[in-house]
Amino acid sequence: MSSVKNDLYILAGAIQDATGPPARPGAIHWRRGQIIASGSPEAVPCPGGAIVIERPSHLILPGLVNAHAHLDLTSIGPIPYEGDFIEWIEMVMQRRPSGREAIEASVRLGIERSLAGGTAIIGDIAGVGSTVPVEMLRADGRLLGVSFVEFFGLGSRQQQAIEAMERLCAAHPFDSDERVQLSLQPHAPYSAGPEVYRAAARLCAARGVAPATHLAETQAEIEFARRATGPFAEFLRRIGKWDGSIEPLGAHPIEALWQIFKEPAHWLVAHVNYADNVQMARLALTGSTVAHCPRATAYFGHEPHHYQEALANRMPFALGTDSIINLDRADRISILDEMALLHCRDRLGPNVLLEIATVGGARALGLDHRLVTLDAGPCAGLIGVEFDPNDPADALVQVLHDPGPIEWVARA
Numbered sequence: 001m002s003s004v005k006n007d008l009y010i011l012a013g014a015i016q017d018a019t020g021p022p023a024r025p026g027a028i029h030w031r032r033g034q035i036i037a038s039g040s041p042e043a044v045p046c047p048g049g050a051i052v053i054e055r056p057s058h059l060i061l062p063g064l065v066n067a068h069a070h071l072d073l074t075s076i077g078p079i080p081y082e083g084d085f086i087e088w089i090e091m092v093m094q095r096r097p098s099g100r101e102a103i104e105a106s107v108r109l110g111i112e113r114s115l116a117g118g119t120a121i122i123g124d125i126a127g128v129g130s131t132v133p134v135e136m137l138r139a140d141g142r143l144l145g146v147s148f149v150e151f152f153g154l155g156s157r158q159q160q161a162i163e164a165m166e167r168l169c170a171a172h173p174f175d176s177d178e179r180v181q182l183s184l185q186p187h188a189p190y191s192a193g194p195e196v197y198r199a200a201a202r203l204c205a206a207r208g209v210a211p212a213t214h215l216a217e218t219q220a221e222i223e224f225a226r227r228a229t230g231p232f233a234e235f236l237r238r239i240g241k242w243d244g245s246i247e248p249l250g251a252h253p254i255e256a257l258w259q260i261f262k263e264p265a266h267w268l269v270a271h272v273n274y275a276d277n278v279q280m281a282r283l284a285l286t287g288s289t290v291a292h293c294p295r296a297t298a299y300f301g302h303e304p305h306h307y308q309e310a311l312a313n314r315m316p317f318a319l320g321t322d323s324i325i326n327l328d329r330a331d332r333i334s335i336l337d338e339m340a341l342l343h344c345r346d347r348l349g350p351n352v353l354l355e356i357a358t359v360g361g362a363r364a365l366g367l368d369h370r371l372v373t374l375d376a377g378p379c380a381g382l383i384g385v386e387f388d389p390n391d392p393a394d395a396l397v398q399v400l401h402d403p404g405p406i407e408w409v410a411r412a
Contacts, residue, residue: 007031007050010409011041012060013387014395017374018355024395028060028374028382033412038374053409058384059395060409061354062372063120064335065361068212068270068291068320070125071110072096072103072133074333079325081299085218086231088300092325100132107136110333111143113324117334118406120372120380121145123212123268123291123320123365125185128152129164131172137180142411144380146365148185148212148268151200154193154236155245161192162199174207181209181366188214189253190224190232193246197257201265210266210366212291216253216279217271218302225249225256254279261286268364270320273302280310289316289364292356294341296322311352318361335361336385336403343400350396381411 008030015026015038027044029036037044046052076095081088097106114122122145126133134147149168153161165184172182184200186192197213204211216222223230228248236242249256254275261267267288275283283290292307311317319338321327329337335357342348358372371380384407387398 007036007047008053008410009046009050010053010055010060010382011046012055012058012384013389015060015374016354016396017062017372018351018359019373019375022395024389025056026060030379030382030410033378035374035376035379037376055384055409057386057389058407058409059387059399060382060384061118062358062374062379063381063383064118064357065121065318065365065372066114066117066119066321066333066335067123067268067289067318067361067364068125068293068322069110069114069122069333070323071107071114071122072127072130073106073323073325074110074113075102075106076323076325077330078327081301081326083301085220085300086235089235096127103127103130103132104136107133108140110324111137111140113331113333115142115408116406117332118336118383118385118408119143119333120412121362121365121367123148123361125150125212129168131168131182134180134182138178141179144179144367144371144412146181146183146209148183150185150187151196152187152191153196154191154241155243155247157241158193158195161186161196165196165199165203169203169207174209183207183209183211185212188217188221189249189257190221194249194257194260197260201260201263201267205263205265208366210268210364212268212270215269215272216274218300219274222252222274225253226251252279254283258282258286261288266366268318270322271297273297273305275306277306277309277313280306280315281313284310284313284315287316289318289360291318291320291364293320293322294338295328296326298341299326308346308348311356316360316364317356318364319357332406334403334406336399336406340400340403343397350394350400353400354396379410379412382409383407384409
């Protein structure tokens with residue numbers, strides 16, 4: 001193999017992705033954002049003139065995909081949950097950064113924490129109508145992904161939200177060359193009406209991007225969707241957002257929005273904590289992907305999630321972190337920590353976890369899943385995590401039991 005300037009030869013204790021068998025030890029030939037070859041050291045010889053990176057005690061993985069994050073809330077930091085979701089929302093409304101400089105600083109911090117967590121691709125939720133996060137992500141250039149801009153509008157306010165989404169899309173045409181795309185997120189069924197969802201589906205389908213939303217996150221949301229009563233109705237009245245034009249959806253949000261989710265937009269729906277197996281199966285038929293946020297579900301004390309049954313039924317899944325507010329550490333925003341929770345608590349297998357932490361997330365965000373594999377071709381980056389090569393236990397299992405610091409070994 002001829003010598004090529006800037007080639008890297010990574011010789012590691014183990015390498016693994018979601019699409020092929022692991023190699024222990026393993027080798028990767030990397031060149032300018034692309035994997036030339038990967039496998040055992042015998043199968044991937046060192047090219048002449050390459051820079052050799054030796055990591056004998058590291059497992060090398062593709063960069064991870066965080067399908068649901070709120071980077072503009074990073075400056076708030078972790079805060080204990082006091083048990084009332086409405087009070088928590090009000091706290092976030094009071095503390096979230098406002099003004100361009102404050103939002104920029106929070107997103108910048110979120111990018112750094114995400115990189116510390118091994119994130120290569122992100123699905124970030126931008127605050128109401130804000131393009132500051134997508135501008136920051138594009139200017140920084142180290143992450144791929146999608147910025148989902150949130151919109152609110154119930155009852156008679158739906159048309160105002162629809163017009164705002166249309167203006168945003170007109171002002172920011174789709175550009176396939178951008179590393180971070182712009183998309184839309186009707187916030188949730190208790191804050192955005194069905195016409196807002198329908199318009200978002202239409203606009204995103206025209207752009208070729210997936211729309212996103214929070215869905216079936218709390219029992220209070222289910223009550224609001226069915227009857228327009230309960231804590232969310234009271235909250236809307238208190239903040240002056242309630243009027244007589246707001247009507248209940250009359251059913252569980254998955255059932256009520258079923259026809260909209262069926263449209264060819266392939267929604268990315270976050271949380272889905274309160275849906276039975278039948279509702280999950282129905283959602284799967286729409287082509288939607290669930291972004292499960294395990295630490296957020298635990299933080300808020302929600303009932304056990306039906307994700308294992310849904311995975312067994314081949315429901316598309318990805319992993320998200322939600323905001324740093326609900327995380328158990330402030331030094332990084334990491335999908336690896338979500339994986340560790342599911343493995344240690346629920347015994348979810350390492351191969352399934354790696355699938356939903358990489359390939360599942362990339363597909364959900366409309367990106368080529370091969371960007372987060374060790375296949376030959378473009379790659380979003382490689383991360384390394386220490387394990388004990390003298391321990392016969394599976395390297396990824398070791399990492400999931402003790403997910404230490406993450407090193408970027410190569411980056412696109």
